[in-house]
Amino acid sequence: MQRFEPQEIVVERGCEATPMFSNLTRALPHTLLRFVDALPAEGAATEPSTAKFDAAKKRLYLAKHKGEFLKKCPGSDGQVCCNYFVINFASNCPMDCSYCYLQEYLAQNPALKAYANVDDLLTEAEQLLGKHRRYFFRIGTGEITDSLALDPYIGFTREVVPFFAEQPNVLLELKTKSNCIEELLHLDPKGRVVVSWSMNPQSVIDAEEHGTASLQERLQAARLCQDAGYRLGFHFDPMVEYPNWEHDYEEMVERLFETVDWKRISWLSMGVLRNTPGLKRAIRERLPQTRLITGEQVLGPDGKLRYFQPLRIEMYRKMLRWIRRSAPTVKIYLCMESKQVWEQVFGYAPSCEKELGAQMAPRI
Numbered sequence: 001m002q003r004f005e006p007q008e009i010v011v012e013r014g015c016e017a018t019p020m021f022s023n024l025t026r027a028l029p030h031t032l033l034r035f036v037d038a039l040p041a042e043g044a045a046t047e048p049s050t051a052k053f054d055a056a057k058k059r060l061y062l063a064k065h066k067g068e069f070l071k072k073c074p075g076s077d078g079q080v081c082c083n084y085f086v087i088n089f090a091s092n093c094p095m096d097c098s099y100c101y102l103q104e105y106l107a108q109n110p111a112l113k114a115y116a117n118v119d120d121l122l123t124e125a126e127q128l129l130g131k132h133r134r135y136f137f138r139i140g141t142g143e144i145t146d147s148l149a150l151d152p153y154i155g156f157t158r159e160v161v162p163f164f165a166e167q168p169n170v171l172l173e174l175k176t177k178s179n180c181i182e183e184l185l186h187l188d189p190k191g192r193v194v195v196s197w198s199m200n201p202q203s204v205i206d207a208e209e210h211g212t213a214s215l216q217e218r219l220q221a222a223r224l225c226q227d228a229g230y231r232l233g234f235h236f237d238p239m240v241e242y243p244n245w246e247h248d249y250e251e252m253v254e255r256l257f258e259t260v261d262w263k264r265i266s267w268l269s270m271g272v273l274r275n276t277p278g279l280k281r282a283i284r285e286r287l288p289q290t291r292l293i294t295g296e297q298v299l300g301p302d303g304k305l306r307y308f309q310p311l312r313i314e315m316y317r318k319m320l321r322w323i324r325r326s327a328p329t330v331k332i333y334l335c336m337e338s339k340q341v342w343e344q345v346f347g348y349a350p351s352c353e354k355e356l357g358a359q360m361a362p363r364i
Contacts (some may be wrong), residue, residue: 001179001213002187004094004149006060006112008032012039012227014063015116023155023277024062039063039111053103053286056110057094060150069124070139084138086300089121089156090114090145098290099238100143103277114150115340129167139164142175148195149178157183165190171266173233177212179221185228194266195225196233199256201248203210204240208290215252219259226264237271237335239315241295241307253322262327266326270319271335272312273297302336309341316345 009031015021025033046283069087092102092112094182102110115121129137141160151157156288157174164172165188172192174184184195202215213221222232234256239249273292277285283293297305306312316334323332334342342349 001217003152005228005279006031007058008034010034010036010059010061013037014064018116019159020114020116020154021062024153027153033099041158044146055111056092056112061111061113062114062116064117069121070128084140086143087139087141090150093146094149095146095211098283098287099273099292103282104276113155121324122163129170135167135169137170138173139170140173140175146176146178148172148176148180148291151180151183155183161187161193165192167192179213179217181221181225184225189230193201194231194233196235197222198235198237201252203248205208208292219255223259226260231266232260232264233267235269236319237269238268238273239270240273241311241315249319249324257326262330265330266330268323269333269335270316272307274336275354276303313341313344320345
């Protein structure tokens with residue numbers, strides 16, 4: 001994997017005394033540094049969205065987050081929710097996957113930002129977790145950024161892993177397509193941190209997941225994290241249908257379970273390629289060579305385009321069979337799928353999000 005190196009770092013005044021600023025300037029001492037009183041207003045740029053999104057990945061902003069860090073995962077209307085919470089410690093991603101929904105979601109404000117006021121984040125998390133000690137939380141950091149791609153520069157995990165390692169009612173998930181795990185290997189997660197990878201066959205990585213770690217690099221990083229005491233997670237999402245997909249996905253699953261101990265995996269998830277009409281237009285504009293916009297999809301009640309339901313069920317059933325062959329009792333859930341699909345794949349559907357959340361709770 002080729003590590004991200006910004007052409008410029010733009011620092012909002014007031015961030016100079018934070019650990020994140022110190023980490024950045026130490027890791028990138030020769031990168032151009034510029035200070036501003038405030039970040040540009042959202043939507044203020046006038047160039048086309050494609051140019052904005054591409055240019056945004058070359059400059060890193062360091063700023064203070066003004067709103068709440070923690071929120072409930074938005075899920076998808078009409079689909080089973082996995083009862084997940086998210087922390088947005090950064091916005092946008094230095095990688096460039098063809099299918100990335102941020103192309104549409106951040107079209108008006110694509111700046112690549114890291115938020116320096118991690119102390120405010122931890123205070124907010126402490127208040128939430130302390131108020132609801134009888135409730136188990138799954139909290140992730142990979143909703144609008146990759147959890148680890150910026151970590152070699154900003155040192156985010158140095159601040160958050162020790163905090164969450166001491167909390168009795170939470171698992172923190174760091175979800176990535178990178179192999180940027182060096183900082184993690186020097187920390188003690190105490191069984192409270194899950195490092196997870198989005199997984200696809202190497203052919204899909206080569207064609208669609210630009211700037212990410214290879215399949216082998218992801219597997220090697222997962223093994224190192226497992227050996228260092230971290231729980232693991234894997235997300236087969238988005239699964240892509242193409243000629244010979246069955247061979248590639250089955251081989252990927254076999255390699256995964258040859259590399260890691262499945263009994264130390266906290267959860268697996270499955271989800272197929274999802275687009276919206278707006279995202280499909282953005283993909284066509286930025287990456288017309290991708291094959292992801294040529295297949296047939298149908299519009300669901302949540303406004304997302306997916307493969308026809310019978311094809312989705314077939315893909316999930318095959319993946320489930322390949323997984324169960326090596327990991328008979330590992331926890332598996334579907335991402336943004338209806339109860340009808342759950343029932344066709346697993347033979348049941350969670351009655352509510354709390355039931356599914358309870359199923360994901362670990363035994364520590």
